[in-house]
Amino acid sequence: MSMDYMLSEEELMMVETARTIAAEKIKPIRRQYDEEEIFPWNIVKEFAQADLCGVYIPESYGGFGKGIMGLVLVVEELCKVDGGIALALASTALGALPILIAGTEEQKKKYLPNIASGKHLAAFGLTEASAGSDATAIMTTAIKDGDYYILNGTKHFITNGGEAQVYTVFAKTNPDKGARGISGFIIEKGTPGFEFGKKESKMGIRASATRELIFNNCKIHKDQLLGKEGHGLLVVQATLDKSRPGVAAQALGIAAGALEEAVIYARKRVQFNQPISSFQGIQHILADMATEVEAARALLYSCTRMIDSGKSKRTSKESAMSKYYCSEVAMRVTTNAVQVLGGYGYCKDYPVEKMMRDAKITTLYEGTSQIQKNEIALNLIKESAARNK
Numbered sequence: 420m421s422m423d424y425m426l427s428e429e430e431l432m433m434v435e436t437a438r439t440i441a442a443e444k445i446k447p448i449r450r451q452y453d454e455e456e457i458f459p460w461n462i463v464k465e466f467a468q469a470d471l472c473g474v475y476i477p478e479s480y481g482g483f484g485k486g487i488m489g490l491v492l493v494v495e496e497l498c499k500v501d502g503g504i505a506l507a508l509a510s511t512a513l514g515a516l517p518i519l520i521a522g523t524e525e526q527k528k529k530y531l532p533n534i535a536s537g538k539h540l541a542a543f544g545l546t547e548a549s550a551g552s553d554a555t556a557i558m559t560t561a562i563k564d565g566d567y568y569i570l571n572g573t574k575h576f577i578t579n580g581g582e583a584q585v586y587t588v589f590a591k592t593n594p595d596k597g598a599r600g601i602s603g604f605i606i607e608k609g610t611p612g613f614e615f616g617k618k619e620s621k622m623g624i625r626a627s628a629t630r631e632l633i634f635n636n637c638k639i640h641k642d643q644l645l646g647k648e649g650h651g652l653l654v655v656q657a658t659l660d661k662s663r664p665g666v667a668a669q670a671l672g673i674a675a676g677a678l679e680e681a682v683i684y685a686r687k688r689v690q691f692n693q694p695i696s697s698f699q700g701i702q703h704i705l706a707d708m709a710t711e712v713e714a715a716r717a718l719l720y721s722c723t724r725m726i727d728s729g730k731s732k733r734t735s736k737e738s739a740m741s742k743y744y745c746s747e748v749a750m751r752v753t754t755n756a757v758q759v760l761g762g763y764g765y766c767k768d769y770p771v772e773k774m775m776r777d778a779k780i781t782t783l784y785e786g787t788s789q790i791q792k793n794e795i796a797l798n799l800i801k802e803s804a805a806r807n808k
């Protein structure tokens with residue numbers, strides 16, 4: 420039995436669909452895709468056929484209209500089996516959210532239906548070699564030239580880079596204005612002057628492509644500007660408020676998958692003439708893992724319901740809490756899963772060593788754990804100041 424989060428019939432249906440794809444299509448290939456760094460286009464087709472690509476996109480743009488909760492439930496379920504393959508879908512959401520948040524009606528109609536159908540993947544291009552946690556340090560420029568902008572610069576570590584068709588990219592339109600001089604753009608693969616650079620070889624999530632985007636006098640029409648000029652960082656912040664629960668869901672799924680593997684193994688593995696699950700030392704590890712997974716889920720789901728209700732203008736604190744907590748839980752739980760499996764846990768015949776490698780990224784991208792804590796504390800202090808003048 421699991422906790423009752425009062426999921427609707429449609430939500431349960433999405434979970435069931437994701438579970439079937441994970442078990443039947445992803446599980447058999449996860450090890451090979453990890454080892455050989457294969458981008459999972461064949462699985463993207465399965466997501467598309469099952470209508471999972473647009474679960475968070477409103478029905479008016481061809482999606483299923485199930486909000487961030489839809490995304491979270493699907494990503495969690497897929498990541499129970501593999502924490503990297505689901506990123507083709509989850510990082511597309513990260514790339515699409517700026518369009519949903521700040522796009523014009525024309526931009527939404529042009530780009531979202533193809534993303535919802537799974538025809539196109541998307542990507543989000545903010546980070547640069549010298550601008551990670553400090554996004555204001557980006558050096559890519561977009562200089563206005565009549566009805567066009569000319570982009571120059573290199574984005575670093577971009578998930579779905581090279582595979583996606585649609586890129587939401589942030590650049591300095593007014594380099595003298597610092598944080599207020601950044602603007603967002605929608606840029607399509609194939610635009611002259613837009614190319615792909617180095618592809619990273621990574622510790623985990625190896626079936627996910629992480630690549631440089633290179634802009635060399637890339638000329639794009641002003642219709643591709645996303646939101647108002649100079650408002651790019653506001654778009655980034657609003658996007659991260661909605662996308663960080665997606666990373667939290669990835670972390671939660673990986674943790675839940677590792678817990679399941681650890682319990683199964685502990686019941687079967689015999690040492691000292693008894694299953695290791697009969698040792699209190701092992702039972703206590705499993706109890707800690709299960710409790711943390713459930714606490715992470717409760718925090719994530721309530722944060723996500725809060726976002727989808729639209730009642731709060733900003734959910735930065737709650738999104739950061741869910742991302743911070745779920746990702747740290749994922750690291751602890753996957754490390755413990757390896758401990759429960761002993762030496763076998765350290766070897767590739769069992770999936771927990773991969774789960775531990777995949778979990779690590781969730782404490783790093785879309786803001787490291789330290790950056791999440793900065794966000795949480797900043798908001799706590801602001802809220803207190805507003806209550807107690």
Ligand SMILES: Cc1cc2nc3c(=O)[nH]c(=O)nc-3n(C[C@H](O)[C@H](O)[C@H](O)COP(=O)(O)OP(=O)(O)OC[C@H]3O[C@@H](n4cnc5c(N)ncnc54)[C@H](O)[C@@H]3O)c2cc1C
Pocket residue numbers: 510542543544545546550551552553575576577578579621629780783784785786787788789790793
């Ligand atoms: C696999 C992968 C996929 C990625 N996908 C994308 C993507 O799709 N799009 C995109 O734009 N970016 C992406 N990124 C970039 C990612 O978001 C950054 O790597 C991350 O934000 C951290 O930046 P950094 O690596 O430059 O680390 P740094 O910012 O250099 O941080 C190094 C260390 O310093 C700490 N630190 C920095 N500032 C502070 C502070 N103020 N207080 C306390 N500690 C601090 C950090 O917590 C960290 O421990 C991806 C990265 C990876 C590895």
